[in-house]
Amino acid sequence: MGQALRILVVEDEMMIAMMLEDILADLGHHVAGVAMRLPQALELAKGVEADIAILDINLDGRKSFPAAEVLRARGVKLIFASGYGSPGLEAPFLDELILKKPFEASDIRSALKRVAA
Amino acid sequence: MVEQMDGDANNSFPFPVGGGECGRLIRDFDWSKTDLGPISDWPQWIRTSVDICLQAPIPIVMLFGPDGFLIYNDAYAAFAGQRHPQLLGMKVLEGWPEAADLNRQVLDTCYINGGTLSLKEQPLVLFRYNNAADQLWLDLDYSPILNDEGKPGGVFAIVVETTEKVNIQRTLAAERIAVMEANKRLSAESTFLRDLFEQAPSFMAIMSGPAHVFVLANTSYQQLIGGRNVVGMTIRDALPEIVDQGFVELLDRVFTSGQPHIGSGSRITLDQTVGGGSGERYLDFIYQPIRNSDGKVSGIFVEGQDVTERMRGEQHLRLVVNELNHRVKNTLAMIQAVAAQTFRNAGDLPQAQAVFSARIMALARANDLLTGENWEGASLSDIVAGVSVVHAGNQPDRFTAKGPVVRLSPKAALSLSMAMHELATNAVKYGALSNDAGRVDVSWSVKDGRMRIEWRESGGPSVAPPERRGFGSRLVERGLAGEMGGTAQIAFEPTGVVCVIEAPMDIYEGSE
Numbered sequence: 001m002g003q004a005l006r007i008l009v010v011e012d013e014m015m016i017a018m019m020l021e022d023i024l025a026d027l028g029h030h031v032a033g034v035a036m037r038l039p040q041a042l043e044l045a046k047g048v049e050a051d052i053a054i055l056d057i058n059l060d061g062r063k064s065f066p067a068a069e070v071l072r073a074r075g076v077k078l079i080f081a082s083g084y085g086s087p088g089l090e091a092p093f094l095d096e097l098i099l100k101k102p103f104e105a106s107d108i109r110s111a112l113k114r115v116a117a
Numbered sequence: 118m119v120e121q122m123d124g125d126a127n128n129s130f131p132f133p134v135g136g137g138e139c140g141r142l143i144r145d146f147d148w149s150k151t152d153l154g155p156i157s158d159w160p161q162w163i164r165t166s167v168d169i170c171l172q173a174p175i176p177i178v179m180l181f182g183p184d185g186f187l188i189y190n191d192a193y194a195a196f197a198g199q200r201h202p203q204l205l206g207m208k209v210l211e212g213w214p215e216a217a218d219l220n221r222q223v224l225d226t227c228y229i230n231g232g233t234l235s236l237k238e239q240p241l242v243l244f245r246y247n248n249a250a251d252q253l254w255l256d257l258d259y260s261p262i263l264n265d266e267g268k269p270g271g272v273f274a275i276v277v278e279t280t281e282k283v284n285i286q287r288t289l290a291a292e293r294i295a296v297m298e299a300n301k302r303l304s305a306e307s308t309f310l311r312d313l314f315e316q317a318p319s320f321m322a323i324m325s326g327p328a329h330v331f332v333l334a335n336t337s338y339q340q341l342i343g344g345r346n347v348v349g350m351t352i353r354d355a356l357p358e359i360v361d362q363g364f365v366e367l368l369d370r371v372f373t374s375g376q377p378h379i380g381s382g383s384r385i386t387l388d389q390t391v392g393g394g395s396g397e398r399y400l401d402f403i404y405q406p407i408r409n410s411d412g413k414v415s416g417i418f419v420e421g422q423d424v425t426e427r428m429r430g431e432q433h434l435r436l437v438v439n440e441l442n443h444r445v446k447n448t449l450a451m452i453q454a455v456a457a458q459t460f461r462n463a464g465d466l467p468q469a470q471a472v473f474s475a476r477i478m479a480l481a482r483a484n485d486l487l488t489g490e491n492w493e494g495a496s497l498s499d500i501v502a503g504v505s506v507v508h509a510g511n512q513p514d515r516f517t518a519k520g521p522v523v524r525l526s527p528k529a530a531l532s533l534s535m536a537m538h539e540l541a542t543n544a545v546k547y548g549a550l551s552n553d554a555g556r557v558d559v560s561w562s563v564k565d566g567r568m569r570i571e572w573r574e575s576g577g578p579s580v581a582p583p584e585r586r587g588f589g590s591r592l593v594e595r596g597l598a599g600e601m602g603g604t605a606q607i608a609f610e611p612t613g614v615v616c617v618i619e620a621p622m623d624i625y626e627g628s629e
Contacts, residue, residue, distance in 0.1 A: 013447070014532045014596035015454035022461060036599040060528055083446055102450040 006032040008053040010041045023105045041067035136171030137191040152182035181271040185209035198245030227261045227272040234259040254283040325416040343389025358388045371404045378404040399428040479538035495530040497523040508541035520561035532600040539589030549577035574613030582609040
């Protein structure tokens with residue numbers, strides 16, 4: 001299973017955020033925080049102790065990139081998540097990993113493995 | 118036709134002298150059976166008349182006596198056709214029974230009354246050849262022949278057939294009428310075609326020459342270009358804004374190649390267009406070369422339809438389909454999440470299936486509610502009413518809702534519906550709705566830009582906090598709080614469960 005990681009979840013869909021929490025707990029990781037809207041995500045990004053952040057690109061109509069910038073500047077590694085028809089990645093995040101929704105536990109596990117490596 | 122004098126005079130001076138065939142026939146005829154008596158007894162006035170008649174080159178016939186015994190010359194004989202030679206020496210009414218009425222009038226006017234009669238282009242039907250009716254027109258001039266006593270003894274008639282002239286005149290007149298009618302028809306046809314062109318629902322224009330000068334533009338075309346008058350102008354002068362949009366090059370190509378061009382859903386931006394202002398239109402159109410009689414391209418016929426509304430409809434439909442796909446995927450992701458939560462650590466599978474089914478139904482109801490509102494949001498009272506109907510349907514007085522009108526965003530409405538479903542499920546199973554006496558009162562208020570929703574159960578079995586927080590608690594306290602950007606607390610008070618949700622008001626009016 002590897003080493004336990006501290007993970008920030010940024011996801012605007014309540015049920016999916018909870019499922020992500022469960023998946024991460026099942027994989028033996030620690031959820032460092034959950035944000036469902038951009039202001040909360042920005043707030044958390046500044047101070048959270050996290051190794052990796054999983055960010056939904058679209059947060060109730062606003063893009064999560066400002067929070068991603070803060071996180072990247074603080075050395076937090078990024079995994080983006082995107083639903084069908086949602087906006088894709090933009091500069092300067094074009095090379096970041098992106099997860100297509102809906103996803104499964106195995107998708108999360110391999111994404112974390114790649115990013116943490 | 119014109120018979121010259123024979124000039125075969127002999128020594129005995131026979132009468133009449135010469136006169137061609139008719140002269141000979143008169144000489145040989147037995148006139149004793151007629152009113153004129155034997156030819157040798159004829160008085161001088163008859164002889165003179167006969168001589169004048171026989172020497173004349175025009176058709177002349179004479180009627181002698183009250184019965185009008187006929188004597189005529191060769192020119193008249195030619196006119197009489199096969200009625201000659203029997204006609205000679207006959208009574209006029211018997212000789213020409215088909216013209217009896219006319220000849221009765223002649224005898225009356227000239228013979229009896231000594232007058233003259235002049236008829237121009239007199240129509241007559243005679244049976245001159247093979248006993249067949251023959252329509253002819255005649256100029257007839259009748260005058261009396263005076264006898265030795267100065268009284269009318271006969272009638273002198275000059276007969277000129279004008280049938281050919283009349284026929285030509287008639288033909289000309291008929292042709293003139295036909296031409297006039299043809300002109301009228303052509304004029305009506307051209308008016309019809311022009312009206313058709315003008316009123317056609319599709320836009321049409323005709324351009325002439327390599328510079329594409331507008332010759333015609335119909336009403337639809339003028340509407341398309343915002344009522345501009347373009348006839349007589351080149352395309353570049355008439356519609357300068359389209360020069361850089363490729364349409365002039367297309368026209369040039371059609372003109373030089375002679376091949377038509379068909380455009381489908383082509384975008385065009387016009388400085389002035391339908392309604393007057395500038396704008397973008399989409400057109401289906403054809404540029405059809407027009408060839409002159411040499412086969413050379415002389416112009417271009419432009420015809421087409423403005424399909425802007427259809428294109429916008431299609432674009433809108435694409436948007437709607439994309440949005441629908443998005444929602445379907447979103448919903449599937451939600452269902453996946455609900456399934457994951459429900460079956461996680463589920464000890465009793467049939468029970469978990471029932472719970473799952475109820476949660477999916479709650480999700481479906483929230484979807485219905487939002488669809489009814491065109492996914493623009495939902496009112497809080499509608500959300501609470503939906504929960505009440507499902508969980509306290511046959512006892513509505515055990516579930517009350519009270520509060521001002523508050524509209525929630527679609528996401529907030531969906532989350533609150535799911536949270537209230539969990540609270541109501543718990544109430545039915547363990548709380549105030551699990552016995553016959555308990556009740557649930559939901560109330561909400563807005564103050565200083567914050568709203569407060571309270572779910573209060575009472576009258577149920579006494580409540581103790583659960584050993585382990587379940588999915589419902591987690592959904593409300595963590596999920597709903599996060600979704601609303603506020604707080605949500607569940608208290609297991611002895612009198613019943615109390616849940617208080619507080620959140621800033623602007624969250625509820627948030628955009629999707």
